[in-house]
Structures are given as C-alpha cells and as structure tokens.
Amino acid sequence: MAAEAAEVAPAPGRIAVVGAGWAGLAAAVEATGRGHAVTLIELAPQPGGRARSLPAEPGQAPLDNGQHILIGAYVATLALMRRVGIDPDAVLLRLPLTLVDADGRGLRLGRGPVLWAFTRAVWAMHHWRWRERLALSNAALAWLLKGFRCDPGWTVARLTQGLPERVRREFVDPLCVAALNTPAASASATVFLRVLHDALFAGPGASDLLVPRRPLADLLPEPAIAWLRRQGAIVHLGRRAHQLSPRADGRPGWALDGEPFDAIVLACSAREAARLTATIAPDWSQRAAAFSYEPIVTAYVQADGARLAAPMVALPESPSGDAAPAQFAFDHGALGASPGRFAYVVSGAAPWVARGLEETGEAVLAQARATLRGIAPGRIRLIRVVADKRATFLCLPGLERPPTRIANALVAAGDHVDGPYPATLEGAVRSGLAAVEALAAAP
Known part of the structure; x- marks a missing residue:
C-alpha cells in the first residue's frame, strides 16, 4: 500500500513510540510533555539503545555497552536530562577539551574565547615543530573563513591532505574517529567540519568534554522511564513491534500489532524501521535499509x-x-x-x-x-x-539519510535520520524532538 493512502490526521492524541533508545526517549518525553497519551515499546529488556548499561555480573560494578562521551554543545541532550530530573553536573565530569597522549602531551584547551583558546593550545604543543603548529592554526583559520564548509564529496583525508603527517596522526585522525567512528580516509569532511563548528563556536563551554561519572542508565534511560511512568505513559520493555498497518476502523493514523494510534514515531534501529515500513513506504524503507x-x-x-x-x-x-x-x-x-x-x-x-x-x-x-x-x-x-x-x-561523503517524515502521522527518529550530526547522542535526541515537532506541524 502506498504511503499516500493514509489520510491526513488531526492533532494526534494517542502516540506510539517504537524504540527506547535516546531518540525514542526524547520523543516520548516531548510528546508526553505536550499532553499526548504515549505508549513506548522497546524490544530490549532495558532502555538506552546503543548507549545503555549492561546487567551487572555478580560481585562486579555495572558496566556500559561502551564508553560514551558528550560535549558542551550537546544542549538538547543536557536539557532533556534536566527535564527528567537529572543534574548533568552531578553525573558528568566537565573538562576543557583535552586531547593528550599517555605522557600528557597534546592539546589542552584553556578557558576564554574558544578561537583564541584553541590557538594558544596549539602553540603550547611544544613537542610539535613550529611548522606543524602553524599549519594547524592556518587550517583552522581557513575553515573558519569558509564557514566550516567544503565540497560535499570530500573525505576528511582530502580536507586535511595539506597538513603535516604528524598533525594528521596526532590530531585529525583521533578526533575524526572519536566524532564520526569512521576513518579519516573515508569519513565525510562536511560532517566533520559541522562537529568542529559546533564545538568551537556554539558558545562558552561548547567544546568542553562531558564524561560520565555514573553508568549510562543513570544519565537518561532509567530516569526518563521513571518520569514517563509518573506522567501516565505506558511503557513496554522486552516487547517487539511486529506489524505496522492502516487502522482497521478507517480513521486517520496507524495500527501497531492491531492496536490503533493517532500517530507513530519509529525510533527503533534503521533496519527495524525499514522492516516495519517495507510495504507502507518502500522508498523510505530502502533508504533506511541501505546503511553500512x-x-x-x-x-x-x-x-x-x-x-x-x-x-x-x-x-x-x-x-x-x-x-x-x-x-x-x-x-x-x-x-x-x-x-x-x-x-x-x-x-x-x-x-x-x-x-x-x-x-x-x-x-x-x-x-x-x-x-x-x-x-x-x-x-x-x-x-x-x-x-x-x-x-x-559509516559517515561517508554524500550519504543520503532517510527523512523524518515517512507518511501522514508516521515519522522516524534516530541518529540515522537526516540531520547535520553523525551518529551521536545529540543527533539522536534532536531527531526525537524533531519527530514530535513534525507531527505537530503536519496539516
């Protein structure tokens, strides 16, 4: 059935959010805050998606599924944490941007205007030759003058090919793989520059590193679930969404496993979203399924x-x-x-x-x-x-990510949805907020 077959829905009242990762939690909290009746469905037995805590083993402190970090520019994520009752200053250690080796040598960003702080930090790297420091300073200035934009087909390696090998090895390569989880040889220079722009020019503290002091479950997933339940939302953990179809009663909206909803947010993985939309929106589904x-x-x-x-x-x-x-x-x-x-x-x-x-x-x-x-x-x-x-x-040049809107009253959220950020917590949270906003803005 074509996506256009669904009628235009009125302002939604009952919303299903499929997926309780950070995108789904952001969407569920935002929709609940707007007064909608929310049902949150998550396949895993615990929330958090790809940024979650693992079940603690006997006699062991809890571990996470990976070491995640935030930066000060992640304003949407920090605001969401506060909204569900978490003080970021209590659960995150805030540090000036520091990129040093095991001997403590490297970039240490000081306080003050970030551009000048960055320049001072580069010239304080005395283990580099002056030509290497000058090259990075000039490159940063050139990126600034060009508005942190470049040819969309460029890789990070192409963007930085004129820099000395040591600068690329000790600064560009680790920063690129940390931000995009994609090697510089194949990573999108456009997205890399966007991350640099927001870190350096989004205001005081934007470049700060925010490293979790507590398990990831304590940062957002568990507090958000508790907040949603206090607000009357229905939460199903350990339950898979099997089928998405038009409502049997002919009213606008969709049915999820036969249960009718006025609107649905697919905040599950791209592959799961592609499966659920294969017959409803095949073009969108194919794009979502095409990621590497x-x-x-x-x-x-x-x-x-x-x-x-x-x-x-x-x-x-x-x-x-x-x-x-x-x-x-x-x-x-x-x-x-x-x-x-x-x-x-x-x-x-x-x-x-x-x-x-x-x-x-x-x-x-x-x-x-x-x-x-x-x-x-x-x-x-x-x-x-x-x-x-x-x-x-893989954050590659020219990557076409699926849009937020799938069909009337059906939207997607997740760090894979079209947006300016790579696969980050901030990208996920912003996509969840944008999905609910798209439902509200629908005619």
Missing part, C-alpha cells in the same frame, strides 16, 4: 593503583595495524567512578571484530600494560570485552 555500519569495541581493564595522565588519553596506532587496537583510554578513577578501572576504546573496529573478541582483548591487555606504567603486568587484568557491531553508521 562500523563497530566499536570497549575493553574494560582493572589495575588497582594505576592512573592515566588525564581522564581521557589518546593512544597511538601501531604502524602495522596488527597491535595496539584502542585509540582512547578512559580512567574511571579520575572520573570519580570506580578507581582502578579503565576503558579502552577501539573505534572503526571492523578488522578487530573479524579477528574475534578474545584476540582483541589480548591485544588491548598488552596495550594497557604498556600504558599503565609503574604497575606490575600481573596486576593488570581484563574484566570484559564488549562489542557493538552496529555502533554507528
């Missing part, structure tokens, strides 16, 4: 008494690519969380996932023993290796 994905692996390590040079450090890649898989390490003790626990993050992890989690864990453990100095190797042990095989979509 990139995994992220997080290896948790315990090393009592160890510390890193900063709460987050960048790690060098091995020249051959067959060792030292993690690009970043996080010191949970320095974050005020669990002393002696460290998270080693492998972004763009497809080659390591192919080699298996056991081999990846062994390689990360060797990497940890090399970076956690002053601790006997036998006191450094691997706790758990977690792989999210579809952590993010």
Whole structure:
C-alpha cells in the first residue's frame, strides 16, 4: 500500500513510540510533555539503545555497552536530562577539551574565547615543530573563513591532505574517529567540519568534554522511564513491534500489532524501521535499509593503583595495524567512578571484530600494560570485552539519510535520520524532538 493512502490526521492524541533508545526517549518525553497519551515499546529488556548499561555480573560494578562521551554543545541532550530530573553536573565530569597522549602531551584547551583558546593550545604543543603548529592554526583559520564548509564529496583525508603527517596522526585522525567512528580516509569532511563548528563556536563551554561519572542508565534511560511512568505513559520493555498497518476502523493514523494510534514515531534501529515500513513506504524503507555500519569495541581493564595522565588519553596506532587496537583510554578513577578501572576504546573496529573478541582483548591487555606504567603486568587484568557491531553508521561523503517524515502521522527518529550530526547522542535526541515537532506541524 502506498504511503499516500493514509489520510491526513488531526492533532494526534494517542502516540506510539517504537524504540527506547535516546531518540525514542526524547520523543516520548516531548510528546508526553505536550499532553499526548504515549505508549513506548522497546524490544530490549532495558532502555538506552546503543548507549545503555549492561546487567551487572555478580560481585562486579555495572558496566556500559561502551564508553560514551558528550560535549558542551550537546544542549538538547543536557536539557532533556534536566527535564527528567537529572543534574548533568552531578553525573558528568566537565573538562576543557583535552586531547593528550599517555605522557600528557597534546592539546589542552584553556578557558576564554574558544578561537583564541584553541590557538594558544596549539602553540603550547611544544613537542610539535613550529611548522606543524602553524599549519594547524592556518587550517583552522581557513575553515573558519569558509564557514566550516567544503565540497560535499570530500573525505576528511582530502580536507586535511595539506597538513603535516604528524598533525594528521596526532590530531585529525583521533578526533575524526572519536566524532564520526569512521576513518579519516573515508569519513565525510562536511560532517566533520559541522562537529568542529559546533564545538568551537556554539558558545562558552561548547567544546568542553562531558564524561560520565555514573553508568549510562543513570544519565537518561532509567530516569526518563521513571518520569514517563509518573506522567501516565505506558511503557513496554522486552516487547517487539511486529506489524505496522492502516487502522482497521478507517480513521486517520496507524495500527501497531492491531492496536490503533493517532500517530507513530519509529525510533527503533534503521533496519527495524525499514522492516516495519517495507510495504507502507518502500522508498523510505530502502533508504533506511541501505546503511553500512562500523563497530566499536570497549575493553574494560582493572589495575588497582594505576592512573592515566588525564581522564581521557589518546593512544597511538601501531604502524602495522596488527597491535595496539584502542585509540582512547578512559580512567574511571579520575572520573570519580570506580578507581582502578579503565576503558579502552577501539573505534572503526571492523578488522578487530573479524579477528574475534578474545584476540582483541589480548591485544588491548598488552596495550594497557604498556600504558599503565609503574604497575606490575600481573596486576593488570581484563574484566570484559564488549562489542557493538552496529555502533554507528559509516559517515561517508554524500550519504543520503532517510527523512523524518515517512507518511501522514508516521515519522522516524534516530541518529540515522537526516540531520547535520553523525551518529551521536545529540543527533539522536534532536531527531526525537524533531519527530514530535513534525507531527505537530503536519496539516
């Protein structure tokens, strides 16, 4: 059946939100706040989607499915946290943008106007040659003068090809893989520049790193579920949405597994949304199903008494690519969380996932023993290796993402939906808010 067969719906009253990731939670909270009767349906037994806490193992502190970070420019995410009763300052450690190695060398952004702070930070990197510092300063100024825009077909590697190799290796490559989870050789330069723009020019504190002190469940998923239930929303966890169809009574809206709703927000994964819309909106469905994905692996390590040079450090890649898989390490003790626990993050992890989690864990453990100095190797042990095989979509130049609107009274939310951001928490939250706004704006 064509999408156009559904009639134009009046202002929705009963809304189903499919998916309780950060996009679905944002949509459910926003719709509830506007006075609608919301039913939230989530396939997994816990909310959070791809940014969630894992069930705690006996005798172990809870772990997350990966090490996530925010930045100060994530204003929609921070506002949503406050809306459901969470103080971001209590659950997030705010740090000036810092991109340093295990020896503490690298970029440390100070306070004050960000452009000048960035310039001062670059010229304070005394382990770089003056030509390398000048090249990055000139490149940043050129991006600013061009409005942080470039040819939409460019990759980050093409954008930065004129920079010295050391600048690309120590600054561009780790920043690109952290922000887009896509290697610079294939990542969209347009999206990369958008992230830089919002971090550097969205106002004071926009570039700050916000690193979780608490499990991800405490940041938004569980508080949002509790808030929704207090407001009278219906929440179904561990339930799959099987079929989407026109309402049997002929009224505007849709039926989800036979239950009628005035409007539906598909905030599930792109693949699940594609399945549900295959016969309703085939063009939209095909676009949603066409994504390629990139995994992220997080290896948790315990090393009592160890510390890193900063709460987050960048790690060098091995020249051959067959060792030292993690690009970043996080010191949970320095974050005020669990002393002696460290998270080693492998972004763009497809080659390591192919080699298996056991081999990846062994390689990360060797990497940890090399970076956690002053601790006997036998006191450094691997706790758990977690792989999210579809952590993010590959953020490629010219990528066509599906729009918010699918059909009348049917919209999509998720970081895969068309928007300016890569696959980030902020992109997910903004898409959830935009989906509800699109329903309200429909004629």
